[in-house]
Amino acid sequence: MSDLLSILTSLAWPLAVAVAWLAGEFGQRWTGLPRVSFYGLVGFALGAAQIGVLPKPEGGAVLLLADIAFALMLFELGYRINLRWLRTNPWIGIAGLVESAATFIAVYYVAVAFGSAQLTALMLASLSMATSPATLVRVINELRSCGQVTERVMHLSALNCVLSVFAFNIVVGFWLFRSSDDLAHAALNSLVVLALSALAGAAAGIVVPGLLRALGNMAQDATVAFALSVILLVSVTYTFQLSPVVAALAFGLTARHRRVTFGQAQRNFGALGELLAVLLFVFAASTLDWRDVLSGGALALAIIAVRLLTKTAGVAAFSHLSGISWRKGALTGLGLAPLSIFVVLLLEHARQAGMLMAEPVRALAAVILLLELCAPIILQRALIWARETPEQHHGT
Numbered sequence: 001m002s003d004l005l006s007i008l009t010s011l012a013w014p015l016a017v018a019v020a021w022l023a024g025e026f027g028q029r030w031t032g033l034p035r036v037s038f039y040g041l042v043g044f045a046l047g048a049a050q051i052g053v054l055p056k057p058e059g060g061a062v063l064l065l066a067d068i069a070f071a072l073m074l075f076e077l078g079y080r081i082n083l084r085w086l087r088t089n090p091w092i093g094i095a096g097l098v099e100s101a102a103t104f105i106a107v108y109y110v111a112v113a114f115g116s117a118q119l120t121a122l123m124l125a126s127l128s129m130a131t132s133p134a135t136l137v138r139v140i141n142e143l144r145s146c147g148q149v150t151e152r153v154m155h156l157s158a159l160n161c162v163l164s165v166f167a168f169n170i171v172v173g174f175w176l177f178r179s180s181d182d183l184a185h186a187a188l189n190s191l192v193v194l195a196l197s198a199l200a201g202a203a204a205g206i207v208v209p210g211l212l213r214a215l216g217n218m219a220q221d222a223t224v225a226f227a228l229s230v231i232l233l234v235s236v237t238y239t240f241q242l243s244p245v246v247a248a249l250a251f252g253l254t255a256r257h258r259r260v261t262f263g264q265a266q267r268n269f270g271a272l273g274e275l276l277a278v279l280l281f282v283f284a285a286s287t288l289d290w291r292d293v294l295s296g297g298a299l300a301l302a303i304i305a306v307r308l309l310t311k312t313a314g315v316a317a318f319s320h321l322s323g324i325s326w327r328k329g330a331l332t333g334l335g336l337a338p339l340s341i342f343v344v345l346l347l348e349h350a351r352q353a354g355m356l357m358a359e360p361v362r363a364l365a366a367v368i369l370l371l372e373l374c375a376p377i378i379l380q381r382a383l384i385w386a387r388e389t390p391e392q393h394h395g396t
Contacts (some may be wrong), residue, residue, distance in 0.1 A: 013062060016046050017275070020282045034139050034380050037283035040340070040372035047182030047286025054134035063348060064234070066283045069276035070345055071248040072229045072269050073137040074161075078201075078252025081158050085151075092152060092323035096159040099314025099333065100129045104167065106306045114299045116363065122171045124363060128307050130164035131157040132375075135338035138277060139379050148324050153335035153379075156315065158249055161342065166190050166245050168346055182220030197246035200236055204229050204247075205254020226255070227269050247341070285372055286346040311336045328386055333383040340372035345385045 010040060020042040024035030086093050107128040111121035136157050140150055169190035208229045233251060237244040269276075293300075312333030319329025343364060383389050 002360070007011075008220040010103070012046075013279075014024055016042065016286075017278050018180070018284055019046070021278050028142075028152050029286070033161060035375050036135055036138050036277075037376045039278055040165060040285040040369075043282035043285030044288060044290075044369060044372075047282075053356050062279075062283060064238075065080060066232050066280045067238075067244055067345065068075050068231050069273070069280035070134055070341060071234045072227065072273050072276065073134045074245060074248035075226065075230050075252040075255075076137050076269075077133040077154055077158055078249040079256045080151075080154055081249075082151075082155075083253070083257070086155065089322055092155060093159065095315050095318035095322060096156045098318070099311045099336075100160055100163045102310040102314050103129050103307055106310045107303055109304050110302050111299065116299070118176050119225075120172070120363065123168075124137045124303065126164060126167035126171050127346065127364065128303060128339070128367075129160055129167060130313055130334040130339060131160040131311075132155050132279070132338040132340055132342040134280060135376050135379065136335075139338075139376050140383070142390045145381065145383045145388045147386060148389050149328050149335060149386040150383060152324075152332045153321075153382075156332070156336060158338065161245055162194065162247065164342070165245050165346075166194055169193055169243075170191035172350060173390055193241075193243055194246055196240070197237065197243040199248040200233065200240075200242060201247035201250025201252075202254045204233050204251045205257075208251075209255055209268075223269060223373050227272060233256075238362065280341060281372070284341050285369065287348065288365050293369050294366075295312050296363045296366040299363055300370060303367050304370060308334065308337060308338075329381045331386045335379050337378040338371065338375040340368040340375065343368055 021041050024036040027033060045228045100136045104125045108121045111124045116124065130155075133154075136154060139145075140154070149186055167190075170187050173187075192377035212225055230248060230251065233247050234244050236242070237247050266298070267319055301350035312330050313331035315336070316326055316329035319326050322329075324332075347364070
């Protein structure tokens with residue numbers, strides 16, 4: 001009997017990924033909703049509901065595969081960032097800074113109002129600044145969306161992620177020392193981590209295109225080379241305790257500006273990317289506990305509401321200055337709703353590093369679940385309302 005249980009346990013994750021993939025395919029076909037919402041639903045049902053089907057991931061191989069999946073999507077997002085556009089139209093970057101800062105301040109005061117400790121409120125505020133690139137890339141590619149809202153959402157997401165990682169590292173340093181005297185030291189360490197992570201990614205973005213040019217067959221070999229390089233880059237960030245988020249973004253950004261073609265056929269990194277994406281969304285939802293979800297419900301709803309409000313208002317306020325209508329500015333802000341995958345991986349790494357942050361995890365559990373299920377739908381509707389998807393989606 002024990003041998004049978006051991007076999008079933010070893011098969012649990014592959015079976016969960018298969019079930020999630022089927023749920024995503026059939027769910028999208030029947031409802032028109034994004035596949036990733038169904039992946040998250042299956043992950044929560046099998047893992048977080050604690051019905052004994054899916055064992056809790058304790059780091060190791062599953063976390064590493066989730067990091068690789070996330071890094072592949074970050075690379076693709078970074079590849080689609082156009083720095084020249086941001087230099088030509090600096091109001092986009094200013095809008096991102098304003099909405100991120102407004103989100104941090106608003107979420108901090110909401111958390112304090114709900115009785116959270118100062119450090120917990122700071123942790124919630126720093127994480128709420130982010131926008132999850134994983135959901136953005138998957139939904140945008142699924143819809144084949146293109147246009148002003150699509151491009152601005154991707155650029156603002158990249159900025160949100162860097163700012164959130166910076167703020168999160170400062171709060172973690174403050175959390176460890178619990179002394180305002182160490183705040184400047186924590187901020188300096190955070191800047192150093194960001195700089196070294198960006199340097200590692202940029203180095204990969206220079207070396208890999210050079211190797212592809214030496215091979216002389218860039219179009220055929222680029223996908224495999226980039227995928228292997230992302231895997232190696234994640235391993236390097238693990239070893240040196242750098243940020244895989246910033247490194248992968250810098251890798252994609254540098255590769256783009258090295259004039260390496262990353263065509264439509266290579267979106268999502270083919271079958272490998274599709275498989276790892278399913279695992280990533282299942283993994284994120286499986287880390288949640290239904291008791292934490294229920295206990296944090298009221299605070300979660302308040303955080304989600306104020307986060308959507310500040311991001312939407314912050315981007316919309318700079319709409320005309322940055323060259324779009326108020327409506328498209330508001331839709332861009334709504335498109336920044338995704339959050340869950342980014343937060344889950346940052347918290348999981350903090351836990352693996354020995355940080356016991358039970359209170360922030362409980363407070364964020366409901367936020368993560370609700371946004372993992374609903375944020376892809378909000379993003380989908382924002383892109384459809386902006387009329388940046390093929391016509392067949394407009395009636396869904």
